[in-house]
Amino acid sequence: MFEARHTMATTSADNGIPQSAAGGPPAAGRGGDGDGGGEWGWFAPAGGERTAEQSARPGPDVGSAGSAGSAESAESAEPAYPANPGYGRFEPSRDAELIRRTLEEIEPISQAVTSYFYALLFLQHPGLRELFPASMDSQRDRLFKALLTAAKLVDERRVLVEFLSHLGRGHRKYGTRPEHYPAVGECLIAALTRYATRTWSAETEAAWVRAYTAISQIMIDAAAEDERRAPAWWRAEVVAHELRTPDIAVLTLRPDQPYPFRAGQYTSIETPWWPKVWRHYSLACAPRPDGLLVLHVKVVPAGWVSTALVHRARPGDVLRLGAAAGSMAVDHSSDAGLLCLGGGTGIAPVKALVEEVARGGRARSVEVFYGARAGRDLYDLEAMRELDRRYPWLTVRPVAAEGPPDGGGLTGRLPDVVREHGPWQGYDGYLSGPPGMVRSGVEALVAAGVPAHRIRHDSLDALGAAGASRD
Numbered sequence: 043m044f045e046a047r048h049t050m051a052t053t054s055a056d057n058g059i060p061q062s063a064a065g066g067p068p069a070a071g072r073g074g075d076g077d078g079g080g081e082w083g084w085f086a087p088a089g090g091e092r093t094a095e096q097s098a099r100p101g102p103d104v105g106s107a108g109s110a111g112s113a114e115s116a117e118s119a120e121p122a123y124p125a126n127p128g129y130g131r132f133e134p135s136r137d138a139e140l141i142r143r144t145l146e147e148i149e150p151i152s153q154a155v156t157s158y159f160y161a162l163l164f165l166q167h168p169g170l171r172e173l174f175p176a177s178m179d180s181q182r183d184r185l186f187k188a189l190l191t192a193a194k195l196v197d198e199r200r201v202l203v204e205f206l207s208h209l210g211r212g213h214r215k216y217g218t219r220p221e222h223y224p225a226v227g228e229c230l231i232a233a234l235t236r237y238a239t240r241t242w243s244a245e246t247e248a249a250w251v252r253a254y255t256a257i258s259q260i261m262i263d264a265a266a267e268d269e270r271r272a273p274a275w276w277r278a279e280v281v282a283h284e285l286r287t288p289d290i291a292v293l294t295l296r297p298d299q300p301y302p303f304r305a306g307q308y309t310s311i312e313t314p315w316w317p318k319v320w321r322h323y324s325l326a327c328a329p330r331p332d333g334l335l336v337l338h339v340k341v342v343p344a345g346w347v348s349t350a351l352v353h354r355a356r357p358g359d360v361l362r363l364g365a366a367a368g369s370m371a372v373d374h375s376s377d378a379g380l381l382c383l384g385g386g387t388g389i390a391p392v393k394a395l396v397e398e399v400a401r402g403g404r405a406r407s408v409e410v411f412y413g414a415r416a417g418r419d420l421y422d423l424e425a426m427r428e429l430d431r432r433y434p435w436l437t438v439r440p441v442a443a444e445g446p447p448d449g450g451g452l453t454g455r456l457p458d459v460v461r462e463h464g465p466w467q468g469y470d471g472y473l474s475g476p477p478g479m480v481r482s483g484v485e486a487l488v489a490a491g492v493p494a495h496r497i498r499h500d501s502l503d504a505l506g507a508a509g510a511s512r513d
């Protein structure tokens with residue numbers, strides 16, 4: 043279940059059950075295939091999706107999206123977990139402590155716990171297996187990470203509700219229904235009962251049941267609400283496919299109905315070749331009058347989805363898209379200039395931000411640093427230079443670690459070069475690229491005078507989980 047990928051302002055063994063359901067092909071990320079970079083779900087299907095190609099690891103994505111039950115289904119939904127007379131109201135602080143203790147105990151054996159959980163789930167509810175991808179490798183990680191995230195947020199109700207609502211909406215595209223939640227809850231409790239032997243007690247079980255009931259109800263409600271206004275997924279035809287380097291392609295998609303998003307957000311993608319495997323990729327354009335969408339996809343080593351999108355997809359192929367998510371959007375309440383760092387295919391959402399400023403009519407200074415290891419890796423440099431020539435408020439500086447790019451540019455690593463060109467007081471920071479680059483880029487911006495709360499980027503947890511990969 044849980045997919046997750048957030049944009050933030052800086053502010054997955056053995057089990058004791060017959061092996062039946064796990065397995066499948068190897069996985070590979072946002073902006074990427076790597077399974078990584080994508081959505082991560084708790085219990086439900088997920089493929090990591092991510093912003094642009096995350097680099098190649100299998101893994102979850104975070105993001106938002108989707109659709110879910112109707113208002114009618116929500117109203118008629120059974121409690122997410124069977125009511126138990128012994129379980130009273132959710133008591134955040136005490137329950138959170140008990141839940142944290144359980145999580146601490148199972149963390150070193152999380153693989154075994156999640157394997158047991160899924161094996162039990164698929165044994166007792168075989169109909170649910172079809173909601174999940176063939177390979178469950180990265181799914182196991184997602185469950186535990188989502189549990190950890192929810193547990194950490196249990197005393198921060200507003201953030202927790204936001205996180206869970208996002209997950210609930212995002213699960214619509216997996217086909218998750220309200221009636222699936224009790225089955226998941228029963229198997230989760232059974233797995234914890236078996237493995238958390240040191241901390242498990244009747245009180246602890248009651249805390250978990252209360253927490254799971256609250257969690258699932260928030261997700262079910264968010265999905266039902268979302269179903270009133272958006273489809274669970276969009277179909278999108280590939281109308282253009284341009285191979286820019288041996289491993290990077292720019293794809294243009296035509297959705298079957300209007301696809302709402304903001305510049306800087308990412309989408310979730312499922313290809314016809316890897317059913318149930320979803321990845322996140324940033325949209326490389328602002329919303330356009332013709333409704334077309336653009337993606338920059340780099341092959342992630344062993345990445346199923348990224349490899350398919352770069353080397354197999356052709357015009358006429360039809361993909362599925364989840365709802366747009368992410369908050370790396372232009373802050374229109376700010377008059378500050380935009381200082382944008384795009385590393386590799388991380389330039390995709392930066393380009394979208396530039397387009398949005400161009401269409402907004404209110405000229406704000408935009409400084410783009412576009413970095414890669416070598417000049418030949420700057421696959422979108424000509425297009426960025428063209429934007430630079432067209433807009434007087436925009437400056438694009440290509441940066442390559444191995445020497446200046448053809449046509450001129452800067453030498454060095456992106457964060458170092460940006461710091462050297464500071465100070466940057468008076469600018470808002472927007473960063474996109476490999477997790478390590480984003481981390482050191484944030485440090486560089488702060489050192490160069492950009493207030494931390496004025497810096498936006500995708501979640502480092504999500505980036506880390508997806509790796510530099512996005513399948």
Ligand SMILES: NC(=O)C1=CN([C@@H]2O[C@H](COP(=O)(O)OP(=O)(O)OC[C@H]3O[C@@H](n4cnc5c(N)ncnc54)[C@H](OP(=O)(O)O)[C@@H]3O)[C@@H](O)[C@H]2O)C=CC1
Nearest residue numbers: 073093094095096324385386387414415475476478479510
């Ligand atoms: N496709 C998309 O829509 C999007 C993709 N992304 C993410 O962007 C990344 C793009 O990957 P790719 O194109 O292969 O980019 P690269 O791995 O080639 O990295 C791009 C630049 O960032 C630098 N860099 C990497 N790590 C660090 C670090 N720790 N400190 C400083 N600089 C660093 C690289 O330096 P060096 O070569 O020396 O390592 C390189 O100059 C992926 O992680 C993807 O998930 C993000 C948003 C959107």
